[in-house]
Amino acid sequence: DSRRADQAVPALGPEGPTAAPTAQAEWTIMYYINAKNNLAPYVDPDLNHMEEVGSSDGLKIVSEVGKSGTSTKVHLMRKDDDAGLVTSPVVRDLGGVDMGDWRHLAEFGKWVKAQYPARRYMLSIWNHGSGWVQGAPAAASGPFSPQGISYDDETGNHISTTDLAKALAAMGGVDIYASDACLMQMAEVGYELREQAGVILGSEENEPAVGWNYAL
Numbered sequence: 001d002s003r004r005a006d007q008a009v010p011a012l013g014p015e016g017p018t019a020a021p022t023a024q025a026e027w028t029i030m031y032y033i034n035a036k037n038n039l040a041p042y043v044d045p046d047l048n049h050m051e052e053v054g055s056s057d058g059l060k061i062v063s064e065v066g067k068s069g070t071s072t073k074v075h076l077m078r079k080d081d082d083a084g085l086v087t088s089p090v091v092r093d094l095g096g097v098d099m100g101d102w103r104h105l106a107e108f109g110k111w112v113k114a115q116y117p118a119r120r121y122m123l124s125i126w127n128h129g130s131g132w133v134q135g136a137p138a139a140a141s142g143p144f145s146p147q148g149i150s151y152d153d154e155t156g157n158h159i160s161t162t163d164l165a166k167a168l169a170a171m172g173g174v175d176i177y178a179s180d181a182c183l184m185q186m187a188e189v190g191y192e193l194r195e196q197a198g199v200i201l202g203s204e205e206n207e208p209a210v211g212w213n214y215a216l
Contacts, residue, residue, distance in 0.1 A: 021115050022060065028118035030109060030174075031063040034099040034127040037153040040067045042210045046126065047077070047086045049214040054079025054088075060116040063088075064108050066099045068154055074108075076116075091115075099127075100150055100157030102167040109171030122176040123168070125149055125159075126211055129181025129202075132161055132188035149181050161192050168196035175199065182206045 031050070035043045043065060054077055055061050061077035074092035092111075097104055109123060129149040148160040159167065168174060177197035179185065185202035193200055 021117060023057070023117075025056075025060045025116065025118040026058040027120050027122065028060040028062065028112060028116045029122045030112045030124070031061070032099070032105055032108060032123065032125045032127075032150065033063055033065045034125070034150045034152060036066050036068045036099055036155075037128065037151060039127065039209060043067065044086055046211055046214060047075070047088070048083050050077045051080045051082075051086065051088060053077075053214070060118065062091075062112045062116055064094075064099075066097065066152075071095050072097045072099070096154075098152055098155045098157055100152035100155050100159060102159045102163035103170075105150070105159060105164075105167040106170035109167070109174075113171065120175040122178065123171075123174045123197075124178040124180050125164075126180040127151060129179055129184040131183040131186040149179060149184060161189055164189075165192040165196055168193060173197060176201065178202060180207075180211045 033043060033046070047063065047065070050061055050063065053059075053061070056079075062074060063077055064072065064074045066072040072094040073090045074094065075086075075088040076091050078088045080087045099105075105125075113121065127150045130147060131149075132147050148158045149164060151158040168177065173196045175197070176199045177193055178200075179189075179202035182203060183206065185200070185204045189202070190200050
């Protein structure tokens with residue numbers, strides 16, 4: 001995984017304030033952005049891509065963003081024309097959380113569904129990915145596992161491919177699941193998620209550190 005960094009984390013943090021649920025949209029898109037690693041410099045450009053589109057009555061875009069050494073925050077993405085500044089409001093401040101814990105991912109999905117109900121849901125995980133690679137890379141050391149996604153350098157934890165299926169099941173499944181991460185579009189991953197997502201998107205190969213251009 002060209003995105004991968006060495007690993008090195010707190011239990012689930014306090015829950016932020018809960019807003020009143022919004023009216024049902026056509027789509028709610030959930031981005032789980034784990035930048036508690038060497039990908040942190042690429043977060044704001046991706047968030048700015050999202051802000052080129054922004055949320056609307058029919059589309060809600062909700063991003064949980066974690067960076068090393070900072071509080072993890074959930075944003076409701078709003079449209080703006082400032083390519084250099086993230087202006088979307090913070091709707092939830094979670095403090096320190098373990099983004100390598102599948103149970104936290106499940107809680108994020110359930111919270112978003114409750115607060116931003118929609119006819120259809122999409123979940124995208126933004127981080128390093130290793131799918132179902134057999135055998136750790138030669139340079140790997142420490143607790144790094146070659147099977148999974150969402151590596152949290154602060155905790156040394158990650159979400160295994162089988163636990164990813166547990167997280168999706170716990171949040172009630174999604175219509176589209178996407179991995180904005182390397183190596184996740186494997187048959188083994190598709191098999192694990194076969195009952196939890198109608199459509200599965202990802203890359204079979206390494207992908208650029210900047211990830212996807214969400215404005216396209």
